[in-house]
Amino acid sequence: MTIASRSLKPGYVPQVLMIPAFLGLALLVVPLSALVARVEWATLWRDVTTPEALSALGLSLGTGALATLICVVFGVPLALLIARSRPRTAAILRAAVTVPLVLPPMVGGVALLFLFGRNGWLGQLLAEFGVSITFTTTAVVLAQTFVALPFLVLAFEGAVRATGTDYEQTAAALGAGRWTILARVTLPLAAPGLVAGVVLCFARAIGEFGATALFAGNAPGVTRTMPLAIYTAFNGAGVTQGTAVALSLLLLVTAIAVLLLVRAWRPGSVR
Amino acid sequence: MTIASRSLKPGYVPQVLMIPAFLGLALLVVPLSALVARVEWATLWRDVTTPEALSALGLSLGTGALATLICVVFGVPLALLIARSRPRTAAILRAAVTVPLVLPPMVGGVALLFLFGRNGWLGQLLAEFGVSITFTTTAVVLAQTFVALPFLVLAFEGAVRATGTDYEQTAAALGAGRWTILARVTLPLAAPGLVAGVVLCFARAIGEFGATALFAGNAPGVTRTMPLAIYTAFNGAGVTQGTAVALSLLLLVTAIAVLLLVRAWRPGSVR
Amino acid sequence: MTLREGAASALDADVQIMRGSGFSLQAQVSLEPGEIVAVMGPSGAGKSTLLAAVAGLEPLSRGAVRIDGCEISSPQRIAPAHRRGVVLLGQDPRLFPHLSAAANVEFGMRAQRVSKADARAGALSWLAKVGTVDLADRAPAQLSGGQQQRVALARALAARPGVVLLDEPFTALDPETAAGLREIVHAQVHSTALIVTHDAVDALAIASRLVVIEDGEVSQAGLVREVFAAPATRFVASLAGRNRVTEGIGGSYLGQVAIFKPADVQILAHQRGGSWRARVTRLEQTLVGVRLHTESPAVAVDIELEDLAEREIAVGTTLELWVDPQRVRTLTNA
């Protein structure tokens, strides 16, 4: 925003810190290459192009995208609410939002099952309308939403809070109503945080396994997403885990592609 | 920093948005209350005070804290590296960091096993020094670090990037070296992001199940953390799953307590 | 009540603010619709705080701010900003960083449902007035400090609020540019305006009335020329480029306040009736020569550069000073 920020120079990070930085990177990347090393290249193409694999991938991408959309619809307002609450209220809300992160996803699945299942509060209610959610694709989306929502909320809330309210005040004084401010000031200014939140949210959604397995089951074509397909392949009586590794690779490559794509979309950065 | 930011008024969020915000909150909180509703209060106290439960809780907190510490040691430099890289490099590094989020933790566990296992690249190397990692508490910490590190890196990187380099430039011009700048300018200014990252990281670490189960196994007192204890209880032959629910509640309450505690520690906020 | 197209509002502010830091502000200003009033005062006196309070950005401890009789701020509640009809241009221009200069200026008009084309035309005309029309498509980060300030001024005025508050709008500008903008604000602003400035010329050129704030309190208020002609405090006198002395200048003005120009003080070779001795504490260069500052009483004396060398004046020199009683304006000491 000022002349100083035009500088091309990197910041002032002590160079010794590059050692732990690369170690950290290695910690994340090397195990994955160990995985790639186990790929059986001979059968790879066949494994990843079976109708089951492709249907699982399609289901993952579809449900993941839908779950992300739902997260945006509910998460953006929730993040705004938290960002604009008094510190104490915000801390409590933030803790509530963080809890699903702490619980092993399986427990989340159980909780969802207890809620939407035949004996659950909501399940009973919905049953009266002849609607059953568990073990449908809807359940997959719900489970993904449950585990991925915290990511979107926390990432976006941070961005909104960091942006502050000064520009909003200015916009309001210029006569803008709440919706105009939201659309033309708050969202554009916090856009990088929203993009980051969407990426994290989508990543978590398509990687979701535990809650889905319990709440949605593992029915091919309906609820068997990539992680469940990998799990099934892995648990199968087959001789090698070749298929499981191949599917993992497929998920990995798809995820990287989507991530890089989204990053490329990045709107004209504000800073 | 200016008079406007002294304002006590909340921002300008359209009030209708409170509806989706509360629905989003409900989506996260109501399933957990469905879980709480299934608690068998009669046996709750007994269930959560068994030596096994307490040892699992202690192990979880201990390994979670250690993993978080390791994440800070490696993740903070990594986040700084990404934040100060050119946009393209940063996008690639960020994608690499995000990948472990996408993979079902189970796959991460397999990858770690392939790397640190007896036949893994590193495992073989370590074996020559008589070191074996699998089935030890070290493996638990490693698995947690692997899944939790991305959270710390992404949260902190966002905060560092948002802070910009202007203050660092100013500090350098005043004669401060890289370490002084890091300690006195960069870290304090990005502190809220670091706190957020630490919270997410710790939350993810103590909730970690899949990778731990595969890579570290499930030995009481050594590698059986809370999520594994919950899973074991859940798979137990008991008819009611009361113990599993009780343990989930214990984990949940502990997590909330820790989250609120950390939030309370929050250093004198910068903005 | 929302922003009305170019209709100036009456402003009536009774502001009392207590801050934890020990600072407290107590000020009362009323403006007729369309009136322009200047606010001056030393650094830290509370000028920005007053503007923030009027804008509804700073909660009141006591008092109220009314616009056209309608209370927009009181200790109990503050109306939402888009209901206030007040635009504040703060010391920081705070342009929206993600919008171009033109889009920044359009913002207020668009928010008031002016059509896209009209808003664009309006924005360009305002940018032309402040001399930055060729920068219309630049991002704020690509503007110089003064250019940013001018665009922010255009944005505030283009919104045609009922009341506009300008906090040091011309400070980052060279004298020529500043004079041009002063002219525009004076002639083309139809809003009621409260303008904080450190430059007496701003007050003279733009404002009908002047409010001087010192240490959180209004030390003098009135028509600009009258305030400058009869400064109530040393600070006001210095703004007006005058000495204000209450004692120590030769006994002739006992119990009175003497107001005179630094240029009217004469340096004598010998004592005479009404002259006084004073020690030079500071020398200051000015465009026309040098200004000497003396102590007990604190009096500024303007002399030509040649005189300085001739008389060998330096800090510490003691001088015999005299001012022609005809050039002195006397006030009764309050």
Added chain:
Amino acid sequence: MTLREGAASALDADVQIMRGSGFSLQAQVSLEPGEIVAVMGPSGAGKSTLLAAVAGLEPLSRGAVRIDGCEISSPQRIAPAHRRGVVLLGQDPRLFPHLSAAANVEFGMRAQRVSKADARAGALSWLAKVGTVDLADRAPAQLSGGQQQRVALARALAARPGVVLLDEPFTALDPETAAGLREIVHAQVHSTALIVTHDAVDALAIASRLVVIEDGEVSQAGLVREVFAAPATRFVASLAGRNRVTEGIGGSYLGQVAIFKPADVQILAHQRGGSWRARVTRLEQTLVGVRLHTESPAVAVDIELEDLAEREIAVGTTLELWVDPQRVRTLTNA
């Protein structure tokens, strides 16, 4: 080369910068150790860009910046900031928001391994000099605009860099406070300094030399009084409070440049030798009266307020003007 305790450095900057926006800057300045040079120019002329380039914050397209003969910036590389020995106080004070005022001022000293106690003492003494010592423990967000600027000035000076660059350091301050600070910068800064200002008094009071930048190029440079005495452009003349006219004033100055004060222009009732007719385009209030602006030639005329009423002058009036040749300084037209 790091910051040396109070040792002023020689600065030699040859700066050429081309911006995508079409703006290009070309300026060359050399300062002896300890010298203070003022930089003036219209808004957007490139003053801040020059300072940023000298500070190593803006890469050069061509040229080099040398401090004590050591190249700190060239198109190929820029030395890391803590090796440059240059401190820039920008238009934005940019105080560290998480540190108190005192801790901000201590920062430079602490970074140079001054002991905690000494740094604290030094900080308090600098805060006292800029008049904010009672605000030592406040966070920057709790300071007024002018207070922030003063603390930032104290921080820059307390670091005792070899070269200090000040971008409009006194703008947000009332005249009294500004005069005090001017004094301090003049007397107590042992660094070599480049100061951007819009106020001619700053240049006169503080600097030995003046560099005027217009539209990316140095339009005039030299000793301050000499530049003001013989302004090379209309802008410089206006800074010096002078008219600069090359034609149209009665033929007497054909082929020459006439420099004279607005106060020396007389309004005549009738034409006479050397007088000229001009139309009033603008009236501007000043502390001592009114300044008339006339067109073809563009000349400013200062008159007393009473004269204005008496002669019934308004925008559009045509006047007969004359200036005593004895009060005119002539330069040969370059």
Added chain:
Amino acid sequence: TSTETGEASGSFASDDDLSGTLTIAAAASLGAAFDQITVDFERQHPGVTISPITYDGSSTLATQIVEGAPIDVFASADEANMQKVVDAGLASNPVDFATNTLVIVTPESNPAGIETLADLAEPAAAVVLCAAEVPCGAAAHTLLANAGVEVTPVSSEQNVTAVLTKVEAGEADAGLVYATDAAGVADVLTIVPEGAADVVNTYPIAALSDSSNSDAADAFVAFVASEEGQKLLADAGFGSP
């Protein structure tokens, strides 16, 4: 609802007013066998379509069924989990249809030289077992207790797959798993320990009472228990009850 009944290609007389779809949940270890059984059953009852079977841990499946999963037939790997479903009033009279026994598995190279159950007690040997809480773990503990061998496992895994993975990866020197699980795995050594036949794990199957297609569900249960079904299970390494 008479679909293209056609000529039943199977030998059994087909009481072929059976039609509709059938949803089956089966323990993960039944995977290979049930895939084959499905094919044969569908050939016999062309009117019936079996949705792809959901395989998972018995405990997970039981929970899901109790909470309302729309399942017609449940085949459990142990009686306890079937009992949960029965207790919830969702099934009655489960039929035991298969048994499974434990084997020792070691990496191909058998680095610890394991030959008998007693060798598992060797402190140098890294042994993994299923957790006592899960069916295969309960069986393993009984087997070891019967043999009077005391083993301290380095890890109590959550399921058979986890045990197999660790042995396969060479992490563990030995483990106890079901014979059927070991059957398909190439790079492990399988040892049938003494006394294995005494510790039998029984698999019950039941048609669920709220099935929307109970005729077909009953027929499937009957088919699994039939000679033909038993043969397919035997091929996969299961014993008969």
